[in-house]
Amino acid sequence: MHDEHQSKIVEELQQVYQNIQAYKPEREGFLTKWMGGKNKKAKNTPQGLYLYGAVGGGKTMLMDLFYNCCQVENKKRVHFHSFMLDVHSRIHEVKKGVVRDYSTTKLQPFDPIAPVAASITKNTWLLCFDEFQVTDVADAMILKRLFIELFDRGVVMVATSNRSPDDLYKNGLQRGNFLPFIQVLKDHCKITSLDSGIDYRAKGVLGKEKHYFIKGEESDKAIEKIFKYLSSMENDIVRPRIINVKGRNVTFEKTCGQIMDSTFTELCDRPLGASDYIEISQAFHTVIIRDVPQLNLKTKSQARRFITLIDTLYDNRVRVVVSAVAPYNKLFVPEGDEEFTDEKRMLMDDLKISHGTDDHKSNIFTGEEELFAFDRTVSRLAEMQTAAYWDQWEYHR
Numbered sequence: 001m002h003d004e005h006q007s008k009i010v011e012e013l014q015q016v017y018q019n020i021q022a023y024k025p026e027r028e029g030f031l032t033k034w035m036g037g038k039n040k041k042a043k044n045t046p047q048g049l050y051l052y053g054a055v056g057g058g059k060t061m062l063m064d065l066f067y068n069c070c071q072v073e074n075k076k077r078v079h080f081h082s083f084m085l086d087v088h089s090r091i092h093e094v095k096k097g098v099v100r101d102y103s104t105t106k107l108q109p110f111d112p113i114a115p116v117a118a119s120i121t122k123n124t125w126l127l128c129f130d131e132f133q134v135t136d137v138a139d140a141m142i143l144k145r146l147f148i149e150l151f152d153r154g155v156v157m158v159a160t161s162n163r164s165p166d167d168l169y170k171n172g173l174q175r176g177n178f179l180p181f182i183q184v185l186k187d188h189c190k191i192t193s194l195d196s197g198i199d200y201r202a203k204g205v206l207g208k209e210k211h212y213f214i215k216g217e218e219s220d221k222a223i224e225k226i227f228k229y230l231s232s233m234e235n236d237i238v239r240p241r242i243i244n245v246k247g248r249n250v251t252f253e254k255t256c257g258q259i260m261d262s263t264f265t266e267l268c269d270r271p272l273g274a275s276d277y278i279e280i281s282q283a284f285h286t287v288i289i290r291d292v293p294q295l296n297l298k299t300k301s302q303a304r305r306f307i308t309l310i311d312t313l314y315d316n317r318v319r320v321v322v323s324a325v326a327p328y329n330k331l332f333v334p335e336g337d338e339e340f341t342d343e344k345r346m347l348m349d350d351l352k353i354s355h356g357t358d359d360h361k362s363n364i365f366t367g368e369e370e371l372f373a374f375d376r377t378v379s380r381l382a383e384m385q386t387a388a389y390w391d392q393w394e395y396h397r
Contacts, residue, residue, distance in 0.1 A: 006058050009194050012049055013066040016158060019046035020072065025125045025154025048157040050132070050185060052164050053194035055379040059160035060130050062194075066158060067128045075126035079315045080159070081274050081308065083129060084139045087146065090116045113142060117149030129159040131311065133373070134169040134178070141174070144181035151188045158189075162376055165191055212385050213323045215291060223261075223288060226321055230286055231256040243283060245276050261288045268305040277309050281316035292324035295332045295374075303332060307373050314380045317392055328381040332374040 023046055051059050067077045078086075094112040127150070134140050150157075163170070165185050169178045185191075211226075213219035231238060234257025241255040250272065254261040260280065267289060280287065295303040313320055324331060383389050 003058070005194055006062060009051060009059075009062050009192065012051075012190065012192055013062060013158070016046065016049050016156070017066060017069060020070070020126065020156055023156070025121070045151065045154050045188075046156050048159075048189040050157075050159050050161065050165060050189040050191050051194055052161040052191075055162060055376045056383075057194045059194055063128055063130065063158060063160050070126060072126050074124050075128070076124045077128040077130070079311065080129040080132045081311065082278060082315075083127075084136070085274055085278075087116060087120075087142075088138065090119055091142075111145070113145045114149055117146060117153060121150060121153040121155060125153075125155050127155055127157050129157065130315065131376075132159040132161040132168075133163060134172065135373075137173045140169050140172055140178040140181075143178065144184055147181065147184055147188075151184070162372070164193070209390075210385075211319075211321045211390070212328060212381070213321075214327070215323045215325050219323045220290075223290065223321060223323055227256075227259065227261050227288060230259045234259060241283075243276075243279050245279050250276055250279075255284070258283065258285045259288075260284045260286070261290070263290045264292045264302075264306070267309055268302045272305060274308050274312060277312035278316075281312050281318050284318065286319040286321065287313060288321040290323045292322060292331065294324075294326050294330070296334070303374070307377050310377045310380055310384075314384065317389070319390055320381075320384050322381070329378050331378070 023044075025045070051063065053059055064077070067075065091112045094115050095110075098110050098112075134143065147157075161168075165182050168182065169175055172178060209226075210222070213222055236257035238254060238256045240251055240253050241260070243250045243252070250270075252260055252262055252266060260283075289309075292306070293299070295306065310320075322328070
């Protein structure tokens with residue numbers, strides 16, 4: 001099926017492809033490294049591309065085609081959330097190596113961003129990001145400094161997003177400090193949109209086997225049958241499994257080889273995050289998620305974890321079997337408790353936020369970002385039921 005909107009994006013990506021054919025960033029000189037600085041701002045760096053649009057339009061597919069065509073050694077394709085987790089981990093490691101002079105009480109400012117950017121660009125200058133989004137205040141506060149360093153070192157960025165640059169970190173805490181990053185992004189990437197009005201994920205051909213069930217006695221039997229069938233092909237027994245994530249042990253009660261039979265409570269009621277879900281996606285090729293409830297603003301934390309979980313499993317092409325109280329397109333309802341609970345008041349006090357200010361209207365209190373992001377989750381859950389998605393795990397590995 002020909003899509004004129006996608007064809008336009010192919011032409012944009014082709015231009016980036018041609019521009020990087022003879023490109024290679026300047027290497028840092030010995031003297032620059034010895035002095036702890038960096039080269040002057042990279043010259044003649046090709047312009048990247050920031051591609052945004054509605055869910056299911058083919059953004060990720062087009063970027064992956066571009067990435068696979070680029071015969072570049074120093075390239076990396078990564079989910080933006082995973083990239084920022086890695087950045088924070090690198091910042092932590094750099095800070096651990098800083099030697100302080102305890103003989104003085106003077107301030108000893110140290111910015112770890114430059115050495116972190118240097119470590120990223122040591123082996124990478126073409127960065128392809130899927131799902132460029134900013135929801136975390138810790139990410140928002142460092143993005144301008146980080147990307148100025150990356151672009152100054154000659155990085156070319158191609159990214160997909162559901163948000164236009166001007167809508168990134170919309171209603172986020174202290175957004176005024178984030179706004180300068182938007183101009184940095186526009187200075188180094190061509191901004192273009194893909195919005196054909198078609199969600200191709202939802203149009204996929206469903207597989208012969210059903211993998212999404214409305215909760216009930218029959219669904220429990222069907223899922224148990226799936227688990228037993230898949231387990232019969234594993235060289236293991238049914239047992240609990242402990243996964244170590246950055247020194248923490250996370251236990252899952254029912255696994256067999258690379259199959260995990262879990263519940264929504266295990267995956268989303270506990271304080272798990274993207275790093276935990278990444279470990280799960282590396283350890284298992286099929287994840288069963290039982291008893292998914294209908295989510296709303298009262299369960300905003302669990303909804304956020306569910307969104308991150310599905311994003312991570314999708315990005316790693318992990319097969320998913322779900323039982324839920326409602327169809328996937330009705331799992332999140334825009335209603336719930338919007339009153340000021342004691343928890344919200346305490347958070348406002350900690351952040352020194354006054355009632356009626358811009359920060360009081362932040363997503364951290366309203367849940368607007370979850371409502372927006374859940375459209376992507378619904379689209380991905382639809383694709384995860386298709387035969388094409390279910391069959392591609394072996395190819396992805």
